[in-house]
Amino acid sequence: MRCSFVNGVSVLCKVFAMPSSPLRVTIWNEFIHEQTHEAVRAIYPDGIHATLAAGLSRQLGEAVAIRTATLKEPNHGIADDVLDQTDVLLWWGHQAHDQVSDDRVDAVQRRVLEGMGLIALHSAHASKVFRRLMGTGCMLRWREAAEKERLWITAPGHPITEGLAGEYFELPETEMYGEYFDIPQPDELIFISWFAGGEVFRSGCTFRRGRGKIFYFRPGHETYPIYHHETVQLVIANAVCWAAPAGSPYFGSGRNIEPPLEPLPNRGQSDPSLHR
Amino acid sequence: MRCSFVNGVSVLCKVFAMPSSPLRVTIWNEFIHEQTHEAVRAIYPDGIHATLAAGLSRQLGEAVAIRTATLKEPNHGIADDVLDQTDVLLWWGHQAHDQVSDDRVDAVQRRVLEGMGLIALHSAHASKVFRRLMGTGCMLRWREAAEKERLWITAPGHPITEGLAGEYFELPETEMYGEYFDIPQPDELIFISWFAGGEVFRSGCTFRRGRGKIFYFRPGHETYPIYHHETVQLVIANAVCWAAPAGSPYFGSGRNIEPPLEPLPNRGQSDPSLHR
């Protein structure tokens, strides 16, 4: 497989994976607004997931194999066999977080710890899967006023910023998200947003959990065409590459280490009945 | 209130709180082993919680007001009114993590986010409250062989190391905990343990979650007199002081910010039906 298959983003070749087989991406979307509100359908006629898929495909071409999944499908479209074949999961939800079954939240958490990447988009801040992995409330301030957002890079040289030439990029009309954003301090802070109405926000945050990598990315809303924006698509594509499984296996299963790695001549004995 | 009321630990006065009213500490203990195993009762005749309380009292005197709570009490001894009057919660559990009700786990998580400190001790790594706040599996390797542990300081000058004169301290006989320890990367790594049998462990880790401060401290086991050890008592006392609620309020409740802080002349309108 050659670098050149990635149409228009050859720069990516310099730093990211050129997998010998495509990276398997699953895009999960709540997919309610697009069916109930004409204004949303006008922007995302086939659903936000379809627009995200088109954007990823444009950025990464054959390097990714994309499938989509939505809330109303059996198992929300993310049965175990789907997750087992997913390298990176994108998540978008807004008004129906509570309808996601705890069983699927358990499964997503487990798979992230085992190495699956997770890209939590916009209102996914309040999703069960993101909150489960953060351990905090993940709430924030918001306002829907079509105001200007300017995202400043605070981590130049991070793979997620690949291809961004300037110190910032702008979105002309967005929903505002403002601090305080109730998350653990991110491992790396990639973007901070400025909003015309007076707020700031940590808009690009990375977290490692177990073997998995998580990227929270703020932009996106059902009533603005954010996911049609080329720079937003580029950042999401970068994040997908960055979050791909890598490195050593996951060593998360606890176990008793006997015999010891080193000799322990005077070792004591334990009482098995103390342990379950 | 004067510094001098803290018997024997005047050094603490230099850096920690001298509260005008005592710091309210609740020590939670599963309290099963001590009643079912003679060997454990021999070491902790009144329960691990009683030994922890005596140690804290010795270190901090009138600066703390201590209460204890155990699994079998109604609401596990930590009903809302108890948590509401708790500045710092210590947690010890081992074989009955599953018996802690989700309702109390929810309550502890909420109170930590609001500012209550949490000290998770030893096998509390696998407790529901710690796992909930971490978002990871929190498993590790272990061995019970009465082996030597040496805890090295990796953050000199951190308040939790107050009063430790040397680069390390030793525990002659401990249960081993070894990496990989499946936690998010700690905000600050205070201690790394060396074990005679060949393992290492991140034994002192701080985490901020919401307004709350969390300290995980590895030492302690039901069959070794770890909590009678003076240095262990000192570190726990330091951690209690460090984890005391401080700073601004918690701003974790999301809300809509209207009107905007700055004028937005061309602002758009949102469709209320899109939101719950």
Next chain:
Amino acid sequence: MRCSFVNGVSVLCKVFAMPSSPLRVTIWNEFIHEQTHEAVRAIYPDGIHATLAAGLSRQLGEAVAIRTATLKEPNHGIADDVLDQTDVLLWWGHQAHDQVSDDRVDAVQRRVLEGMGLIALHSAHASKVFRRLMGTGCMLRWREAAEKERLWITAPGHPITEGLAGEYFELPETEMYGEYFDIPQPDELIFISWFAGGEVFRSGCTFRRGRGKIFYFRPGHETYPIYHHETVQLVIANAVCWAAPAGSPYFGSGRNIEPPLEPLPNRGQSDPSLHR
């Protein structure tokens, strides 16, 4: 010594040091603008250091013993004996960073590693001492247009935010500092600023270096009365308390560990001529 001696900030007693002897603070100021520009003298007639001293004194009363030092004094007012008696050093400089001798920069760096706190204020981002301790360029974007700044809290519950009731505070007219700010990722990000002109900035950042604690705080400029602002004074006072030396000694001097802590029966021999 009693908590109540701290006039008007009794809340501090809850979390910070009530030293048995006062905390020794040295305020360093370049002290050039105030003597050469009438507009600056009008705001800071006795120098920025005098205003900072008055603010600290107002906030912390007898809990601090303050001295000041300026560039033109012998050894810039910070000879070794002064540094040896300094618990926390505040630094303000702007146009004469290059005139600070490397000898004094060496001394400040060494003392910070040994435990002295350092509060770097505003244009001290480009000072030799701050750049030395960061290892990066520490440059940023700026604009002097008397624009509004709003500082958002991103770490509620941090001691540096003690006494701040709201989610943010405002400064009506400031010099703008904008990202990218070329610093290592801070250990803790306390404030992010919003500026009317369109920028954001990491305005409150903590760093541990050796045993010492460093706080960078953005507000402050010679042509605006920022250091007369009560909230700014409060944050600086909080930071002074937070940065006070604490914890274990500094273990920064390398050395050969012989004999080994544990027996090494088959140990090898080293060739001393390989080492200096």
Next chain:
Amino acid sequence: MRCSFVNGVSVLCKVFAMPSSPLRVTIWNEFIHEQTHEAVRAIYPDGIHATLAAGLSRQLGEAVAIRTATLKEPNHGIADDVLDQTDVLLWWGHQAHDQVSDDRVDAVQRRVLEGMGLIALHSAHASKVFRRLMGTGCMLRWREAAEKERLWITAPGHPITEGLAGEYFELPETEMYGEYFDIPQPDELIFISWFAGGEVFRSGCTFRRGRGKIFYFRPGHETYPIYHHETVQLVIANAVCWAAPAGSPYFGSGRNIEPPLEPLPNRGQSDPSLHR
């Protein structure tokens, strides 16, 4: 360019760069011991740099273009034009750190901030370039007794651990490095070492500085054949790939932002004479 050109490490293709042109690596070695001590020459007959080069070449094949540089060459072999053509710099030094000119230290620091990766190996902890970029003393404890070292992975899934199947790897005879290691808290802690003699050490640490990525890796000594060890070679190769320049440009040069990005109707005026 195809993945398959990387002989024997096809697994790397899954996550790392397949550059369309080779990654340019410069290996810097003090190169003194190998010429003055027979025991060192026996292990590294052509210099440590030659062994490192052979190892990298074995791991990465045509994906890297390697050059070497040593202390005694003009400009220490790293004149500006060499650095300008270097994507990742490896650094090994031990007894002659002081002989490295400050001019070259300045140049390396500047290039790292601009995006060049830096791999600091073993005794490079005390090199001028590493200390400059850290801002701390970087000292540690040591012992040369041919003792066993076991490196535990604390960041499973990190690209630097690619290809490591187990939870740890061992080196049978090494020089010991022990805590306290006087570095800023690393951005990511990848390995912790256990030593037979009783110490622990943060042996794999990442740091971002400006646009550049830095990896400190402990193993390696002139009198042990550490750099002939296949796993050590693998980790260094992984680190080279990870540290390759990526992402957005470096925005480290400060500048005045005029006109403002947003209209400032009531803006103030600055006095140019206040600024240099």
